[in-house]
Amino acid sequence: MSNQQNVTTVVEYKSFALPAPMDASFDAADVAEDLEGLELSFPRVKIPGGGVPQFKMPGEDPDHPTYVGEIEGIILYNHSANACWPEGSEYDDNTPPQCQSMDGKQGYGDPGLLCEACGNNQFGSSGKGKLCKNMRMLYILQDGAYMPLQLALPPTSIKPYKNFVNMAFALRNRPVYGSLVKITLKPVSSNGFDYSVAVFNRVRDFAGEELAAVKTYAEGFRKMVKEMLEQRAQAHMEAAANIVQTVDDPLELPDNDGHFAVGILDGERELMPA
Numbered sequence: 001m002s003n004q005q006n007v008t009t010v011v012e013y014k015s016f017a018l019p020a021p022m023d024a025s026f027d028a029a030d031v032a033e034d035l036e037g038l039e040l041s042f043p044r045v046k047i048p049g050g051g052v053p054q055f056k057m058p059g060e061d062p063d064h065p066t067y068v069g070e071i072e073g074i075i076l077y078n079h080s081a082n083a084c085w086p087e088g089s090e091y092d093d094n095t096p097p098q099c100q101s102m103d104g105k106q107g108y109g110d111p112g113l114l115c116e117a118c119g120n121n122q123f124g125s126s127g128k129g130k131l132c133k134n135m136r137m138l139y140i141l142q143d144g145a146y147m148p149l150q151l152a153l154p155p156t157s158i159k160p161y162k163n164f165v166n167m168a169f170a171l172r173n174r175p176v177y178g179s180l181v182k183i184t185l186k187p188v189s190s191n192g193f194d195y196s197v198a199v200f201n202r203v204r205d206f207a208g209e210e211l212a213a214v215k216t217y218a219e220g221f222r223k224m225v226k227e228m229l230e231q232r233a234q235a236h237m238e239a240a241a242n243i244v245q246t247v248d249d250p251l252e253l254p255d256n257d258g259h260f261a262v263g264i265l266d267g268e269r270e271l272m273p274a
Contacts, residue, residue: 015210016074016180016214017144018141018213018217019141019145019147019217020146042148042150043057043058043147043149043150044058044151045057045058045071045140045149045150045151046152047154047157047196047198049195051187051188051194052067052185052187052196053069053184053186053187054067054068054069054185055068055151055183069184069185070182070183071140071142071149071151071182071183072142072180072181072203073141073142073143073145073149074177074180074214074218075138075140076139076140076141076217076218076222077139077177077222077225078136078139079102079104079136079137079229080103080134080135080137081102081136081137081152082104082107082121082132082135083100083101083132083135084097084098084100084120084132084133085097085133097109098110099112099120099132101115102229102232102233103229106233108236108237108239118132120132121134129155130155133155134155135153135158137150137151137152137153138150138152138153139221139225140183151183154195156188156197160199161198161200164200164202168202174205177214177215177218178205178206178215179205179206180203180205181201181202182200182201182203183201184199185197185198185199186198186199
């Protein structure tokens with residue numbers, strides 16, 4: 001007879017490094033002053049076209065981007081988002097969307113309707129697809145990073161993400177931020193088009209003090225992003241209302257002591273940010 005013993009292997013992981021407070025040598029007021037008048041945005045990760053199985057990462061030099069095969073981190077928050085570009089400008093980074101929705105429910109711009117009832121958000125509005133692009137915005141914090149990455153999942157990657165969340169989190173009654181995840185890209189060919197689909201895997205679950213720290217950080221981040229999105233939606237709503245008001249207002253000639261002159265009512269308007 002052979003003596004066999006059951007041996008339990010314990011895998012030790014390096015604790016996930018959450019963002020540390022700002023370096024004491026810098027003044028928060030100085031940083032705030034530098035950002036005055038600028039809209040703070042997150043570093044945006046892009047999924048290249050043509051079935052390239054690598055993410056295009058943001059960097060200081062946009063002419064020389066970095067490409068990586070996987071992204072590992074915590075999905076702090078995620079939400080729906082829609083955007084509709086002028087025909088032919090869908091992939092032009094310098095062209096802002098003509099209509100966009102921060103929550104996938106209410107659009108702002110042209111036509112600026114409820115997304116559910118908008119004709120641009122119906123199948124068939126662009127061939128067999130939609131004029132409006134439905135996305136899922138993910139905010140991913142990497143180990144040791146100070147700012148989360150923003151990844152916009154295209155329509156072809158939304159279903160894989162939904163299935164992953166259901167199996168890895170919902171069925172286990174865990175929030176999405178409760179685990180470390182890894183995201184890769186899989187090349188796919190369909191109807192003569194090559195593109196990449198996101199693939200999601202759960203690396204490990206957080207527990208104990210580590211989970212408590214992640215939970216605290218994630219909850220604070222979610223609150224901040226929700227407030228930011230509400231402020232942007234309000235700004236777009238006010239901008240749209242100002243445009244409508246300008247168009248509807250009757251033309252009034254100014255009283256210039258008998259001199260006949262027409263002033264410029266609205267020389268330019270602010271474009272929606274990309």
